[in-house]
Amino acid sequence: MTDTAVLPVTDAPATVPAALEARAVSAWFGGHQVLSRVSLTMPAGRVTALIGPSGCGKSTFLRTLNRMHELIPGAAFGGEVLFEGEDVYAPERRLTDARRRIGMVFQKPNPFPAMSIYDNVVAGLKLTGVRASRREKDELVEESLTRAGLWKEVRDRLRRPGGALSGGQQQRLCIARALAVRPRVLLMDEPCSALDPTSTRRVEETIQDLRDQITIVIVTHNMQQAARVSDQCAFFLAEQGTPGGIVEHGPTEQMFNSPADERTADYVAGRFG
């Protein structure tokens, strides 16, 4: 099969989280190395927060996990990313496999504004080449909007444009769109940075609700958010022009209350970055 193969919707279980493991991941933009041999285990059904100052490679690391990094012209990658023990970069693996299994939500809510709420959710299927009948689509739309914590707010106006929703609702619509292909991992790149505090809380509640059903990896600059939503944290740093790497990782409680490295202690206390 090719990358554009049409796949049936039924071959993906709805809520079985998968473990992800990065092994010695390095990344470059042209001649500029931005990550050096980063290893991290992201356990199934847990929330992993990637924290650290701006420019240390958190978003790049996130994009290597579902092979989005390789779409950027001049970008190069080294290392392995194991999804349930299988390398997503193995030559026989299709790019669309990684996209279907490992969904992504971006910083700025990016629904298709003129498209209906219903079609926005279904667009998740089309983007990854998944085929579904009308009935399957109806079920998936309800299931995905429910899991994203938006169903009750929009069930009576599924034909209204996605762009008419509030910013926070739009972000939950984007979460629903990502969930529509039933990924087993969800990557979130600062999903609340464009949202007001109330909408941020709602998205955080959604993350809490999805816990156990899906593995989540979230980049956040908000230390309170990392403390509230994550089970484990990885602290990234790129010192003095060197490529980014993980200084320390561990259970969130430990990272905030008794970090091993002084730089982690300074960062989580807000003394730099």
Ligand SMILES: Nc1ncnc2c1ncn2[C@@H]1O[C@H](COP(=O)(O)OP(=O)(O)OP(=O)(O)O)[C@@H](O)[C@H]1O
């Ligand atoms: N498309 C790109 N082309 C070239 N360089 C890039 C590109 N994207 C990121 N970089 C560079 O890679 C390095 C890491 O960037 P990245 O966005 O991964 O860091 P980050 O820790 O996520 O930062 P922030 O917290 O500000 O989002 C930076 O030096 C950045 O300038």
